[in-house]
Amino acid sequence: MRIVRQVLTITAKDLRAELRTKEAINASFAFALVILLMFSFAFDPQEETTREIAGGLLWIVFAFAGTLILNRSFARELPNDCLDALISAPIPGAVLFIGKTFANYILVFAVELVSLPVFAIFYGVHLMQHIGQLLFVLALGTWGMTVIGTIFSALTVNIRLREVMLPMLTYPILVPVLMGCMLLTKGLVNGQPIGPDTQDWLKMLIGFDVMFTAVSLILVDTVLVG
Amino acid sequence: MKDAFLYALGVITLIIIGIDIQRIAALPPEAAQGTIFKIIFFHVPVAITAMLCSCVALLGSVLFLITKNFKYDALAVSVTEVGLAFLAANLVTGSIWGRIIWGVWWAWDARLTSALICWLLYAGYLMLRRAIEEPTQRATFAAVFSIFAFLDVPIVFFSIKWWRTQHPQPVFWGGGSFPPDWTRVFLWQMLAMALLAILMVSVRLREEESQREIDSLRRMAHSF
Numbered sequence: 001m002r003i004v005r006q007v008l009t010i011t012a013k014d015l016r017a018e019l020r021t022k023e024a025i026n027a028s029f030a031f032a033l034v035i036l037l038m039f040s041f042a043f044d045p046q047e048e049t050t051r052e053i054a055g056g057l058l059w060i061v062f063a064f065a066g067t068l069i070l071n072r073s074f075a076r077e078l079p080n081d082c083l084d085a086l087i088s089a090p091i092p093g094a095v096l097f098i099g100k101t102f103a104n105y106i107l108v109f110a111v112e113l114v115s116l117p118v119f120a121i122f123y124g125v126h127l128m129q130h131i132g133q134l135l136f137v138l139a140l141g142t143w144g145m146t147v148i149g150t151i152f153s154a155l156t157v158n159i160r161l162r163e164v165m166l167p168m169l170t171y172p173i174l175v176p177v178l179m180g181c182m183l184l185t186k187g188l189v190n191g192q193p194i195g196p197d198t199q200d201w202l203k204m205l206i207g208f209d210v211m212f213t214a215v216s217l218i219l220v221d222t223v224l225v226g
Numbered sequence: 227m228k229d230a231f232l233y234a235l236g237v238i239t240l241i242i243i244g245i246d247i248q249r250i251a252a253l254p255p256e257a258a259q260g261t262i263f264k265i266i267f268f269h270v271p272v273a274i275t276a277m278l279c280s281c282v283a284l285l286g287s288v289l290f291l292i293t294k295n296f297k298y299d300a301l302a303v304s305v306t307e308v309g310l311a312f313l314a315a316n317l318v319t320g321s322i323w324g325r326i327i328w329g330v331w332w333a334w335d336a337r338l339t340s341a342l343i344c345w346l347l348y349a350g351y352l353m354l355r356r357a358i359e360e361p362t363q364r365a366t367f368a369a370v371f372s373i374f375a376f377l378d379v380p381i382v383f384f385s386i387k388w389w390r391t392q393h394p395q396p397v398f399w400g401g402g403s404f405p406p407d408w409t410r411v412f413l414w415q416m417l418a419m420a421l422l423a424i425l426m427v428s429v430r431l432r433e434e435e436s437q438r439e440i441d442s443l444r445r446m447a448h449s450f
Contacts, residue, residue, distance in 0.1 A: 148374075155367050159357040169354060169371065172346040173378045176385040204385055215377060219370050222291060226366055 006091045010099025011106075017076065018107060024072040025107055032065040032115040036122055045123050054125050055186030059178050061115060063145065066108045067167045070149030073104050074157040083157070093221040097150065105146045112138060130188045137188065140205040141181035144212065148173055151216040154223050180205045228432070235425050242418040249411050262326045267412060269319040271419040272312045273341075279309025279423060280348070284376040287369035296438065299365035302372060303355065304430035308423050310348050317341055336386045343382050347375040361441075 018024055039057050043050045077083035086096055116138075120127045127134060148170050156165045171178075180201040187198060194202060246267070256263035286302030289295070320338060325331050332338065351371055358364035404412065 151374075155354075155370065156357075158363070159354075159367075160359075161357055165354065165357055169350045172343055172350060173374055175343050176378070176381045179385055200388060201385075204381065208381055211377065211381075212374075215374065219373065222366060223370055226363060 003092075003095055006095045007099045007102065010091075010096055011102040014073070014076075014100055014103030015106060018072075018103070024069045024076075025111060028065045028068040028107075028111045029114060031068055032061050032111060033118065035061045035064055036115065036119055040122065050123060051125060052186065052190065054119075054123050055184075055189055056182040057123075058116075058119055058185055058189075059141070059182045061119070062108075062112050062142070063167075063171065063174065063178060065111050065115070066142070066145050066149060067170070069107050069111065070104055070146065070153050070170075071163055071166050073100055073150055073153045075153070075162065078157065087224050093224045094217045096224070097154070097216065097220040101146055101150045104150050105142060108146055109139070109142050112142060125189045126191070127189060129191050130193050133194055134185065134188045137181055137184045137194075137202075137205070140202070140209060141177055144177040144205065144209045145170075145174060147209065147213050147216055151220060151223065154220070176204060177208055180208075232425065232428055232432075235421065235428070239418060239421040239425055242414060242421065246411065246415045246418055250415070253408065253411065259327060262323055265319050265323050267415045268419075269316060269323065271412070271416045272319070273316040274416065275419045275423045276309045276312040276316060278420070279305045279312060279427075280344070280376060280379065283309065283348075283372055287372035290365055290369045294362075296361070296365060299369065300431055300434035300438075301427075302369065303352075304427045304434060306348055306351055306372070307430060308426045310345065310352070311426070312419070312423060313341060313345050313348070317345065340379075340383045340386045343386075344379055347378060351375060 039045075039061075043053070043057070074083065077086060087093070089096075116127060119125065149166070152166055152170050156162050156169070159165060184194060184198060184201055184205075187194070192198075250264050250267050253264065255261045282305045283302050286298045286305060290298040290302060317338070320341070321331050324333055324338075351368060354371055355364055355368050358367060
């Protein structure tokens with residue numbers, strides 16, 4: 001019970017700090033919009049073929065925009081040595097990590113939920129056909145992205161070229177998640193529900209999420225304390 | 227003593243590779259693919275060696291996190307670098323083969339893609355090391371990343387396999403078969419590549435050792 005309260009305290013702290021300044025979430029959403037706009041030049045939005053690859057485009061937008069939020073997650077704690085204070089606080093490293101992951105998850109998911117209708121309008125995609133399944137895929141994919149992103153945000157916070165290192169390290173690791181999400185989303189926005197031929201991807205997503213959450217929890221103390 | 231061992235290993239490796247190349251050249255061209263098929267004698271052994279390297283890298287990383295002994299960190303980084311070179315050799319030989327058989331240098335086929343992603347993962351490991359100054363932190367973070375990368379490899383491998391594949395089924399597990407004299411050459415070649423990797427790792431390890439020695443001497447000089 002105490003652990004849950006501690007996790008929620010960290011999550012609430014992060015969300016409050018973010019919602020008061022809105023620095024990461026605004027930048028992330030604006031960035032998502034810009035990429036959506038850029039894609040319209042790269043691929044003709046009126047064409048049928050664009051609708052077919054739309055699911056893939058969407059996840060590229062999410063991965064880019066998500067990185068902006070995840071980059072800030074631990075970097076925000078650097079001024080005034082807040083990170084040292086957090087590490088020396090009487091809570092386990094895993095609690096700090098999970099609390100931050102929840103906060104990042106909510107923020108990234110919020111950006112995704114807002115960009116989703118914009119994307120649907122811009123590219124003429126029908127989201128509502130299988131909205132439940134789509135949200136489920138979104139939830140699973142975003143969790144994988146935030147878990148990996150948060151642990152690597154902790155890893156890269158003190159190093160040179162932090163902003164570049166985070167995506168460079170996380171994207172190759174996230175390849176299975178992004179692939180699965182792109183494939184499932186592509187099907188769902190084109191009117192094909194998750195069926196026997198695609199449900200393996202769903203299992204892979206769940207497996208990835210569970211496995212890397214566990215590994216991150218085991219290794220987070222090593223990353224934070226050394 | 228150590229130098230003598232390295233030189234001896236180098237000479238033995240060179241001799242085996244020399245004999246192997248002669249034997250490979252003497253084998254008749256393969257029925258369906260012709261001479262280019264013989265690239266398998268390099269392509270597959272370097273791939274297996276690269277995989278072994280990633281296993282040793284994981285071992286070194288985990289041992290470093292447990293013991294905090296820099297010997298293991300040196301092992302992890304040496305073996306990762308060598309493994310990366312072998313994986314690059316695997317990609318290049320595969321690409322040459324693909325140019326002849328498929329007609330393209332690069333096809334987005336399952337194994338090629340997963341090999342490339344593995345390459346990028348471990349290249350990230352080296353980039354990460356470059357970006358951290360402090361040795362303990364560098365070793366710790368690199369070890370953590372190495373564990374993540376290693377765990378990711380099988381998932382990458384299987385998920386890309388589901389995507390669609392046009393890579394030929396592997397000769398050894400995919401139902402194809404090798405005549406016995408080809409197998410013999412193949413095993414020798416496997417040994418040669420493994421020895422080459424061990425040689426390169428040993429040289430690299432010695433480099434790391436000297437580096438550490440220089441660092442400590444420099445620290446000593448500064449303290450006076």
